[in-house]
Amino acid sequence: MFKRLFNFxxxxxxxxxxxxxxxxVKERILAAARELFISNGYNGASxxxxxxxxxxxxAHINYYxxxxxxxxxxxxEEAFDVLVQRVFRIxxxxxxxxxxxxxxxxxxxxxxxxxxxxxxxILNEMNHNPESxxxxxxMREPKQVLDKLSARLEEERKKGTIRETPTVDFxxxxxxxxxxxxxxxxxAVKVSGVSSAEYKAIIKRxxxxxxxxxxxxxxxxxxx
Amino acid sequence: MFKRLFNFxxxxxxxxxxxxxxxxVKERILAAARELFISNGYNGASxxxxxxxxxxxxAHINYYxxxxxxxxxxxxEEAFDVLVQRVFRIxxxxxxxxxxxxxxxxxxxxxxxxxxxxxxxILNEMNHNPESxxxxxxMREPKQVLDKLSARLEEERKKGTIRETPTVDFxxxxxxxxxxxxxxxxxAVKVSGVSSAEYKAIIKRxxxxxxxxxxxxxxxxxxx
DNA sequence: GTCTATAGCTGGATAGAC
DNA sequence: GTCTATCCAGCTATAGAC
Numbered sequence: 001m002f003k004r005l006f007n008f009x010x011x012x013x014x015x016x017x018x019x020x021x022x023x024x025v026k027e028r029i030l031a032a033a034r035e036l037f038i039s040n041g042y043n044g045a046s047x048x049x050x051x052x053x054x055x056x057x058x059a060h061i062n063y064y065x066x067x068x069x070x071x072x073x074x075x076x077e078e079a080f081d082v083l084v085q086r087v088f089r090i091x092x093x094x095x096x097x098x099x100x101x102x103x104x105x106x107x108x109x110x111x112x113x114x115x116x117x118x119x120x121x122i123l124n125e126m127n128h129n130p131e132s133x134x135x136x137x138x139m140r141e142p143k144q145v146l147d148k149l150s151a152r153l154e155e156e157r158k159k160g161t162i163r164e165t166p167t168v169d170f171x172x173x174x175x176x177x178x179x180x181x182x183x184x185x186x187x188a189v190k191v192s193g194v195s196s197a198e199y200k201a202i203i204k205r206x207x208x209x210x211x212x213x214x215x216x217x218x219x220x221x222x223x224x
Numbered sequence: 225m226f227k228r229l230f231n232f233x234x235x236x237x238x239x240x241x242x243x244x245x246x247x248x249v250k251e252r253i254l255a256a257a258r259e260l261f262i263s264n265g266y267n268g269a270s271x272x273x274x275x276x277x278x279x280x281x282x283a284h285i286n287y288y289x290x291x292x293x294x295x296x297x298x299x300x301e302e303a304f305d306v307l308v309q310r311v312f313r314i315x316x317x318x319x320x321x322x323x324x325x326x327x328x329x330x331x332x333x334x335x336x337x338x339x340x341x342x343x344x345x346i347l348n349e350m351n352h353n354p355e356s357x358x359x360x361x362x363m364r365e366p367k368q369v370l371d372k373l374s375a376r377l378e379e380e381r382k383k384g385t386i387r388e389t390p391t392v393d394f395x396x397x398x399x400x401x402x403x404x405x406x407x408x409x410x411x412a413v414k415v416s417g418v419s420s421a422e423y424k425a426i427i428k429r430x431x432x433x434x435x436x437x438x439x440x441x442x443x444x445x446x447x448x
Numbered sequence: 449g450t451c452t453a454t455a456g457c458t459g460g461a462t463a464g465a466c
Numbered sequence: 467g468t469c470t471a472t473c474c475a476g477c478t479a480t481a482g483a484c
Contacts, residue, residue, distance in 0.1 A: 025467085043267050044352060047460060059469060062461060124348060126411045128268060134414050142415060168426060169433050172405055180400035183407070187350045190358050191366060202392060209393050213441055249449090271478065283451060286479060 026064050028054040030074070037075045038121045042129065076125060077136050079118045084140060086111060091145050097156045101174075101218065102211055108178035109207040113200070116182045123183075146171065162218045173217075177210045250288050252278040254298070261299045262345045266353065300349060301360050303342045308364060310335060315369050321380045325398075325442065326435055332402035333431040337424070340406045347407075370395070386442045397441075401434045 032054035036045035047068050051058050065071040086107045090100060112119070126133055150167040157164055181203050189199050256278035260269035271292050275282050289295040310331045314324060336343070350357055374391040381388055405427050413423050 040352065043265075046458080048458080057469060058461075060467085063467075068460065120347060120351065123344060123407055123411055126414060127344065128264065130410070130414045137415050166433075169430050172408070172426075172430060173401065173433065173437065175408065176400045176404035177397065180404040180407075181396055183347055183404075184396070184399065186354070187347055190350060190354045191361050202396075206393050206396060209390075209397065213397065213437065216440065217437055270476080272476085281451065282478075283480080284449090287449075292478065 025054075025056055025060055029056055029061055029064060029071070033071050033075050034078070037072055038079060038115075038117050041121065041124055042069075042072055073132065073136070076122070076133060079115075079121060080137060080140070082115055083111060083118055083122070084142075088140070088142075088145050092148050097152065097161060098215060098218070100152075101214060105174060105178055105207065105211050105214065108174075109203070109210075112179065112182045113203070116185055119179050120183050160220065161223075163220050165218060170218075174214060177213065181206055249278075249280055249284055253280055253285055253288060253295070257295050257299050258302070261296055262303060262339075262341050265345065265348055266293075266296055297356065297360070300346070300357060303339075303345060304361060304364070306339055307335060307342055307346070308366075312364070312369050316372050321376065321385060322439060322442070324376075325438060329398060329402055329431065329435050329438065332398075333427070333434075336403065336406045337427070340409055343403050344407050384444065385447075387444050389442060394442075398438060401437065405430055 029050065032050045033045070036050055036053060039045075047058050047061050050071075051061055061068070061071065065074070087104060090103045090107055093100065095103065146167065149171065153162065153165050153167055153170070156162045185196075185199060185203075188194070189196055194202075253274065256274045257269070260273055260277060263269075271282050271285050274295075275285060285292070285295065289298070311328060314327045314331055317324065319327065370391065373395065377386065377389050377391055377394070380386045409420075409423060409427075412418070413420055418426070
């Protein structure tokens, strides 16, 4: 299930470049930790569970990763990069503005369809345990990305391509429309009784609405 | 901090109609449980913490509420009603459609400004512990509310007041735009470094954008 | 109704044999 | 590197004195 995580998380290589037999144990622990931490959060996943799921034992975990918390930080970093790397690359590209926005939304829907549990995981851990996690996030320089987006929006507004658009409000809207449907997944499925497959189809269709919504809000009336 | 919760949760009266001195102990436990469960989740809040915060002891909690889980269910029910009662009332009213949508969004922003932690709390507990909580939610008959909204949208579309609007997609959009900014609160504050007060101001302004966004998406072009 | 003491369990981490 | 046994801190719940 998490195999393809590697595509999005180059930093993860740091922990997988060994060639000895021990690599296998580390890998198995990481795979189990990924699954359990992201599903159940830090408190909800015990090292005992992780040891059992990876067919190792608690001593292995502490031998290779020093502590439960250190292992957790590695998983958090990975998960954050999954959500952010592709999107940051798009936001810093020089694509035409409407294409960029569409690619931005689409890449969220694509990544989140594969890893729907990550946003809730991150938002949760940030709520209960911010300090050391903030460091991990700030290293990715989100401010720089926001500034670049601001400059882009201002430039296009001057050209008359888009309306006056406050960057922060616009960013919150895009995030809201992309991320929330996935956070809401399990709630909706449990309460409405639709199957997970049906909800996936609903979200797939929903992406189109979101793209139209956002582009219409950006374009000045005369261009619509 | 949670005193005004009573306004939104009439069911809560069930637990507060006693007049003896013991009421005070129950009240204090409920107040502490409210705060701690909603901030830290079921696993993150221990009965020890709740006892300490309410200046009672563990035996009191079990005496009055039988078990930690039973106490939790009461808090969950209350919290759910806070989010849902006002909104359900608006969705079932006969207000003109555009007024209704604006009131819908506004009531979310108003309730969530006061209880910003509740959505994450509910989404979380639904993820980790759905079965018995689903019952609590289904008792509020959300399906009925959705059907009423569907009928309303269809009726207005026939009159030409609004575009063709799929109820579920529209509902998800409104929920996303209203709820996510609050879920995102702590993350944004910690990462960007803006103060909580500044973020509150951002959200306050943001409400206006959301209302415009949603109404523009509903209105047919000729009416804009 | 109140409160202390404690049972019984699960958590993370480590010592020490191999 | 591996694994068992164990420590100790935390948890919920309850027994039983007052």
